[in-house]
Amino acid sequence: MVTHCYEWMEALISSLIAVMLLFTVLLRVVNVSGPSMLPNLHNGDHVLLTSYFYQPQPGDVVVIMHTAKLADPIIKRVIATGGQTVDIDFKAGRVYVDGNLLDESDYIRNGITTQPSDYTYPLTVPEGYIFVLGDNRAVSNDSRSDEVGMIDERYVLGKAEIIVFPFNRFGTIT
Incomplete structure (x- = not known):
């Protein structure tokens, strides 16, 4: 009887450790805050991240820990990676990467607005940056x-990768 109890405790503790490692090293769940990713991600959505040996690719939706001037994590879409050139036509609401117009019809809510940018375009993304x-x-x-x-x-x-909560929005992220 006592042996079975120890076996169950050992199995339970081993399972808890495995789950903790899985969710701290390989997978994470992050809460979306704000409307910047509408219509695809809503304020309050919980998304599952993959992070183990991840290399950002154009089109991916990523969570960024912090930036030079922002302390809170943000969630955004990768438009360009190191070495690529970004050009934005603010009036037409279009984004070009390496001279090619991006087809953003699957995920964009509205085009680039005429709001000012702090940068001059075209600009080239430095290696190691997105x-x-x-x-x-x-x-x-x-x-x-x-x-x-x-x-x-x-x-x-x-x-x-996946919206995990609320359950009525469960599914992959485009």
Whole structure:
């Protein structure tokens, strides 16, 4: 009887340790705050991140730990990676990477607004950095602002893969 109790305790503790390691090293759940990623991610959504050996790619939705001037984590879409050139046509609401117009019809809420940017375009993303934009560009504080700017890849916490809560929004992130 006592032996079975120890076996159950050992199995329970081993399982708890495995789950803790899984969710601290490989997977994380992060809360979305604010409207900058509408219509795809809503304020209060909980998303599952993959982070183990993750390398940012254009089109990925990522969580960034912090930036030079922002202390709180932010969630944005990768537009360009190191060595790529970004050009924004503010009047037409279009984004170009390496001279090619991005097809953002799957995720964009509205195009780039005529809001001013702290940078002059075109600009080339330095190696080891990424350029990010929110999907709801009218309200997004992103790489167009010097508060966010280019993001050092070391500050990318991981790629947002799945909305896990609320349950009625469960699904993959486009």
